[in-house]
Amino acid sequence: MQPKAVVFDIGNVLIEWQPERFYDAVIGEDRRRAMFASVDLKGMNERVDRGAHFTDTIYAQAEATPEWREEIRMWHDRWIEMASPAIDHSVRLMKALQRNGVPVFSLTNFGVESYDFAATHYPFLHEFDRDFISGHMRVTKPSPNIYAQLEDSSGLSGADLVFTDDRAENIAVAASRGWQTHLFEGPEGWAARLVQAGLLTEAEAA
Structure with a gap:
């Protein structure tokens, strides 16, 4: 799917x-x-x-x-x-998805003020279609509640969502809710996963 x-x-x-x-x-x-x-x-x-x-x-x-x-x-x-530097290939993937009309959400353990500060250095942090920032939500991954809040707010759940994170415990909870998942070990693998999902071509994912 x-x-x-x-x-x-x-x-x-x-x-x-x-x-x-x-x-x-x-x-x-x-x-x-x-x-x-x-x-x-x-x-x-x-x-x-x-x-x-x-x-x-x-x-x-x-x-x-x-x-x-x-x-x-x-x-x-x-x-x-x-908190540096940016992982440029991942940022390119985010922007390529959005150019294709694919909504891109953040789901991050991040403080309120530290996120705003980071965005002054990394403007793409203000370019997600939806933001799910733990400091505002008052709960962090891997609590199931933070995933439930994303589902309730977005109206999407299960295989509607594909999620990448570098921590296996965060991926495990998403998978238990039926989300499609990818354990991030580098942008090349994530790019390949997005191609496999039919969201990007190989050229777009480069």
């Missing part, structure tokens, strides 16, 4: 998201490993993705962990360096 809409994750699908790589370059791998082991950065980021204020959340964590204060503040102050 040919999908009626295409759903993109953003981090590591349209934009590289590599905090470890950033910190390795700035403070060195050993200090980065020590920091990541002693500070709940994942929990901090999860709070932002669930709608907590970007600046307030990160700065509060920095003040609560004074031995890593400056490094934690970098998560905010130099955030765009962690």
